[in-house]
Amino acid sequence: LVTSSAGYSGDIQMAVGIDMECNIKGISFLSINETVGLGMEAQNEDFLSQFYGKGIVEFEYSKSGAVDENEVDALSGATITTSAVVEAVNAAIYTFLTMFY
Numbered sequence: 001l002v003t004s005s006a007g008y009s010g011d012i013q014m015a016v017g018i019d020m021e022c023n024i025k026g027i028s029f030l031s032i033n034e035t036v037g038l039g040m041e042a043q044n045e046d047f048l049s050q051f052y053g054k055g056i057v058e059f060e061y062s063k064s065g066a067v068d069e070n071e072v073d074a075l076s077g078a079t080i081t082t083s084a085v086v087e088a089v090n091a092a093i094y095t096f097l098t099m100f101y
Contacts, residue, residue: 001030002095004088008080009033012042016092020100024051024089039081047075051089058093061086 003013013031018024027048034040041047050072051059061074061082074082 002088002092003031004084004091006080006084006087007032007034008039008078008084009035012081012084012088014085014088014092016089018092018096022055022057022093022096023053024056024093025053027051027089034078034081038075038078041075041078042081042085047073047085056093057097058090059086 001013001015003011005011010033011031012029012034015028015030016024017026029043032040032043034042050066054069056070058070060071061079062071063074063079066073072082072086
């Protein structure tokens with residue numbers, strides 16, 4: 001479980017599933033209250049699937065299209081939400097790595 005306080009409309013709480021090879025297996029939002037049609041799009045599989053199956057130590061987001069394996073395409077009009085989600089996933093990865101490696 002991880003919470004980001006950097007969301008556009010407040011805290012975003014998520015559960016992030018990580019396997020022993022540090023691959024992201026799933027992301028589930030437990031609490032999110034972002035702008036409808038913008039930040040709330042973070043819950044869509046099109047956005048979340050950019051994280052899945054990747055054994056990345058630190059993700060970044062790109063406003064101009066993800067090129068590198070560690071990059072995630074930002075949600076149009078919702079870069080604050082995108083940044084909060086990416087930071088939360090990175091925090092989950094960091095916590096996982098410090099616990100198991």
